[in-house]
Amino acid sequence: MSKYFLSKVPVHALLSRSDVNKGKRSWDINSPTFRHRAVMGLFGDIEGSPRKVANILFRLDRIPGQAPFFLVQSTIRPIAQDVIAGMNVKEMNFPDLEPGQVVTFSVALNAVRRKTIQIDGARRTKIQPVPEDHDNEALENGETTITPWLQGKLSTALEEIQVVNHLRDILHDSGSGGAMTIQVDSIDGVAQVKDPIALKELLATGIGREKAYGCGLLSVRAV
Structure with missing residues (x-):
């Protein structure tokens, strides 16, 4: 793929989502299950494996002066952009770089x-x-x-x-x-x-x- 979507999603905006909580009283940012459900849930119902179908990759980024956020890369635009406060989505191209750069x-x-x-x-x-x-x-x-x-x-x-x-x-x-x-x-x-x-x-x-x-x-x- 040459084009992709890059999403910046504040963690605090996902910790309280009921569709991520699944009845759990509270989530921990250090729960691998929370991280998986929170990010995959951004894409709605996808038949098969959402991660593989949408080529989803993500990580938790911590930048001084900012709240922690998930940086999410995918070939499909997330459907949750309009319902999650502070979520930002951009369509991107991978950089064209030269050997030795x-x-x-x-x-x-x-x-x-x-x-x-x-x-x-x-x-x-x-x-x-x-x-x-x-x-x-x-x-x-x-x-x-x-x-x-x-x-x-x-x-x-x-x-x-x-x-x-x-x-x-x-x-x-x-x-x-x-x-x-x-x-x-x-x-x-x-x-x-x-x-x-x-x-x-x-x-x-x-x-x-x-x-x-x-x-x-x-x-x-x-x-």
Whole structure:
């Protein structure tokens, strides 16, 4: 896709919506179920998987001086624009960039490693967070920390990647379907464009797992 819709949705305007609450007395911004329902609910009834049909990617952005908001990217215009206070929707084009061009970027990722292990004869998936760059024990053990891990994830499209800010959130809730815990790593950085076509592909499709819960959305801006 070349054109898309970019929506800025204040979180506080979604926390009280009855169609998101589903009878729950109150929601927590750190609930992965809330984040999923709140964002997917912006698009009304879509047959099949709303996230895949509308190519929905989103993340929680926190900018000093502003209330937290969801930044939502989609190929379908949200239907809820007129009923949610402060919601803003723009039709956009992905930027045309040149190899070697310097950009700033923001991305939300599920920065974990999954390893299949055997426990009592059964196969289980072990999930471990990617260590942060200042984790001295991980560095001493030769483990890959967040910056080189991110460089690998973006290697087809960007190079000379430097992390400027990194915030790790652990989202958790529990319900009748069992407990859910999702790790979301919000990263800001600077890089150079390596392959503009590959970069547009990452911008359109997102990166990694847990896209339904606010991971995967990459944004870039030329310096």
